[in-house]
Amino acid sequence: MSDRIVESCRMCESSDLESVLDLGSTPPSDNFLTLEQLNKSETYYPLRLVCCKSCGLSQLSYVVDRETLFNPDYPYESGTSKFFRDHFEEMAASVTGKLNLAADDLAIDVGSNVGILTAAFQRNGVRSLGVEPVGRLAEKANMAGAETVHAFFDPDIGQKVRDSHGAASVITATNVFAHIDDLNAFVETIKILLKPTGVFVSESPYLLDLVQNLEYDTIYHEHLSYYSVAPMRSFFDRHGMEIIDVHPVDMHGGSLRTYVAFKGAHEVSESVGRYLANEKEQRLQDPEALKKFGAKAAAHKAELFEFLYELKREGKRIVGIGAPAKGNTFLNYCNIGPEILECLTEKAEAKVGLFAPGTHIPVLGDDFLENEQPDFGLLLSWNLKNEIMNNLSAFSAAGGKFIIPIPNIEII
Numbered sequence: 063m064s065d066r067i068v069e070s071c072r073m074c075e076s077s078d079l080e081s082v083l084d085l086g087s088t089p090p091s092d093n094f095l096t097l098e099q100l101n102k103s104e105t106y107y108p109l110r111l112v113c114c115k116s117c118g119l120s121q122l123s124y125v126v127d128r129e130t131l132f133n134p135d136y137p138y139e140s141g142t143s144k145f146f147r148d149h150f151e152e153m154a155a156s157v158t159g160k161l162n163l164a165a166d167d168l169a170i171d172v173g174s175n176v177g178i179l180t181a182a183f184q185r186n187g188v189r190s191l192g193v194e195p196v197g198r199l200a201e202k203a204n205m206a207g208a209e210t211v212h213a214f215f216d217p218d219i220g221q222k223v224r225d226s227h228g229a230a231s232v233i234t235a236t237n238v239f240a241h242i243d244d245l246n247a248f249v250e251t252i253k254i255l256l257k258p259t260g261v262f263v264s265e266s267p268y269l270l271d272l273v274q275n276l277e278y279d280t281i282y283h284e285h286l287s288y289y290s291v292a293p294m295r296s297f298f299d300r301h302g303m304e305i306i307d308v309h310p311v312d313m314h315g316g317s318l319r320t321y322v323a324f325k326g327a328h329e330v331s332e333s334v335g336r337y338l339a340n341e342k343e344q345r346l347q348d349p350e351a352l353k354k355f356g357a358k359a360a361a362h363k364a365e366l367f368e369f370l371y372e373l374k375r376e377g378k379r380i381v382g383i384g385a386p387a388k389g390n391t392f393l394n395y396c397n398i399g400p401e402i403l404e405c406l407t408e409k410a411e412a413k414v415g416l417f418a419p420g421t422h423i424p425v426l427g428d429d430f431l432e433n434e435q436p437d438f439g440l441l442l443s444w445n446l447k448n449e450i451m452n453n454l455s456a457f458s459a460a461g462g463k464f465i466i467p468i469p470n471i472e473i474i
């Protein structure tokens with residue numbers, strides 16, 4: 063595998079792609095740098111969103127090699143937030159109940175990270191297995207008792223897992239399906255592993271939320287596709303599968319949980335038709351409508367930069383709160399560097415002591431806020447704003463103010 067320019071749609075293979083938003087070029091959002099690496103060159107890749115005029119899938123125009131993105135230093139861990147842990151607990155319980163899973167059923171989680179969901183299925187009495195491409199994370203999951211195979215989810219590993227563990231009653235993928243370049247191979251792997259009555263449950267950020275809430279920062283190189291129901295439905299149809307249910311989940315600024323099964327194996331919920339009708343009404347697969355979203359993002363960039371610059375002119379001290387991957391799209395696209403944000407404060411230890419890709423803003427521990435008490439904290443993990451503001455109540459009690467950047471600049 064290597065980098066490639068997207069010349070045809072990942073879902074329908076049409077070459078009729080139209081550009082709707084150009085965020086310039088940025089380094090990969092999770093490639094935080096060490097002090098030594100600041101002296102080396104960084105590779106920037108195009109970050110441009112195109113819409114397929116045939117099936118309507120929004121996708122990036124350029125694919126960075128997955129080995130570059132999900133390298134051994136990949137820092138993201140899904141267990142750092144209580145909100146995420148609660149979410150996976152709810153998901154395991156709800157999927158177990160909905161599909162009537164029992165002790166002899168197998169649940170496979172793809173891109174299982176440190177095994178939070180894998181372990182949650184175990185607690186629901188369901189046999190479970192994680193598949194995770196980052197060795198460090200797979201090892202951490204295994205140490206914690208969540209059995210995990212270290213591999214990319216490809217047909218050959220699918221066959222091996224089926225031989226060793228049997229077929230799965232459910233395969234889950236949370237915030238993973240949107241990261242996959244070769245969707246055909248991914249679905250082939252699902253089909254190798256899934257029982258005839260099995261269900262593939264995936265959660266991905268929903269394009270409608272992204273557009274309506276101006277969440278352009280959630281566009282980064284790991285996220286290759288920006289899903290809506292209509293293109294997914296046509297895609298699975300070509301693979302002999304169908305979406306049987308879909309509902310919203312409060313993750314990553316608004317995601318969809320979709321249930322996919324072999325055609326005819328399960329009843330199709332009315333929710334599917336309802337989503338399709340709404341997407342049509344919202345023109346979610348229409349490049350002209352999406353270009354308006356692109357123009358709004360550009361206007362927001364100018365407004366936010368002006369706002370922060372004005373605070374600096376008044377002599378205020380500003381830091382970024384959180385160092386999520388999406389924050390780096392934001393900082394690079396909006397030209398916000400260390401001259402505006404003194405540092406990014408972060409709870410996840412894996413990132414503390416490193417520097418943000420592109421902008422080189424240092425990442426420090428949350429204790430910086432208490433020790434230095436800056437005037438403003440720009441919330442980059444705005445999707446976790448309630449939890450973060452709650453954790454950092456000492457900062458606000460001492461007069462610190464939070465700036466929520468999206469969808470409208472708001473000071474709390």
Ligand SMILES: [Zn+2]
Nearest residue numbers: 071074114117
């Ligand atoms: Zn297409």
